[in-house]
Amino acid sequence: MENTHNDDCCALENGERKSHHSEKHKKNLVSRLNRIEGQIRGIKGLIEKDTYCDDIITQISAVQSALNSVGKLLLESHLKSCVIERIQDGDEEVLDELLVTIQRMMKK
Template identity: 45%
Template structure:
């Protein structure tokens, strides 16, 4: 009977955003605060255009986060996937993610 490799289970994988993880989390927390701000604006019956302006700012901030993640994915994850012989699979996966990011209601 073999025992599972506990060292491998305890190792956190390196992602494309690992080096900038704290910056990413800071940006996401800021966006979270903006969303709470919109909630407060609605509770206070603020002018529609002001609320829409804040929504647009949040969308732009989320787009910037998404582009940063795509950049990290392209530079790290796809490079690693290519080294493993999965370049086409990784490219297809990334393009699907780009398509989802670009889709707007």
């Protein structure tokens, strides 16, 4: 059964699934991504300045950790909202989708 209500967390909009995050949650994610973006620019600057490789690798590791943290937050909210909602609507295909997503995250 497809979910078509725009106020639902995983509503279909123009044939595409959309998430619905609270403004607070969205602000938190965007803020984290902005910091990560700044870290990436910083790494680029380190490379341009011929900074010692080990120092650059340390910064890259910090960015990877920060991205993993954002991914975990998104996965948690996805499980607590979209996945539960779709299962309650009788859409058990979401479990296969979730398994693929978790496998993708674990490869990193």
